[in-house]
Amino acid sequence: MQFILGSGSPRRLELLAQIGVVPDAIRAPDIDETPHKAELPRPYCARMAREKVAAVPAETDDIVLCADTTVALGRRILGKPENEAEAEAFLRLMSGRRHKVVTAVAVIRGEKLWQRDVQSTVKMKSLSEPEIRRYLATGDWRGKAGGYGIQGPAGALIPWISGSFTAIVGLPLAEAANLLQAAGYPFDGGAA
Numbered sequence: 001m002q003f004i005l006g007s008g009s010p011r012r013l014e015l016l017a018q019i020g021v022v023p024d025a026i027r028a029p030d031i032d033e034t035p036h037k038a039e040l041p042r043p044y045c046a047r048m049a050r051e052k053v054a055a056v057p058a059e060t061d062d063i064v065l066c067a068d069t070t071v072a073l074g075r076r077i078l079g080k081p082e083n084e085a086e087a088e089a090f091l092r093l094m095s096g097r098r099h100k101v102v103t104a105v106a107v108i109r110g111e112k113l114w115q116r117d118v119q120s121t122v123k124m125k126s127l128s129e130p131e132i133r134r135y136l137a138t139g140d141w142r143g144k145a146g147g148y149g150i151q152g153p154a155g156a157l158i159p160w161i162s163g164s165f166t167a168i169v170g171l172p173l174a175e176a177a178n179l180l181q182a183a184g185y186p187f188d189g190g191a192a
């Protein structure tokens with residue numbers, strides 16, 4: 001048995017290391033992340049995690065874990081911004097409001113699939129023009145759903161969350177540990 005992390009996200013690798021899980025291999029999935037017409041954020045996010053895990057090549061005895069993090073403003077999905085202008089537009093949309101962050105995790109071993117999703121609520125303060133400018137200049141928005149990372153400089157813009165911090169960063173550790181355990185991952189020692 002090999003444990004394969006199906007993710008190119010450095011956050012997910014670091015989060016797994018926090019619970020003592022070190023992948024034998026990392027295989028980033030390459031899938032089309034375009035939402036279907038009128039697709040809602042939560043089912044979209046769950047579909048992405050399922051499609052990612054199905055796209056990772058593995059042996060039947062291997063355990064593969066993939067995840068997807070989606071930022072939702074009402075029914076609207078805010079993906080990873082393509083450029084600074086889009087990141088700025090996202091920040092302006094979220095400024096002074098609450099939004100949801102959904103992270104779906106999928107684990108497969110052979111024919112079997114285990115899946116969970118976690119929804120958190122995040123409040124962003126009302127952003128001033130200099131705050132928007134300074135945050136964009138950090139470049140930290142790149143490659144992150146909604147165009148921010150709570151674990152980086154954007155932490156200063158987020159006074160309140162409800163839900164799971166690790167899920168917002170990219171992998172809900174309690175749920176991921178449960179799914180890995182269900183799939184027969186050999187935890188030894190540690191909290192899980």
Ligand SMILES: Cc1cn([C@H]2C[C@H](O)[C@@H](COP(=O)(O)OP(=O)(O)OP(=O)(O)O)O2)c(=O)[nH]c1=O
Nearest residue numbers: 007008009068069144145148149150168169170
């Ligand atoms: C909201 C938020 C997202 N993110 C990141 C986590 C994810 O890496 C990214 C969302 O994009 P994803 O499509 O979930 O993941 P990814 O493309 O980075 O990696 P892969 O598909 O290979 O697993 O946004 C943060 O790091 N902090 C945050 O606060």
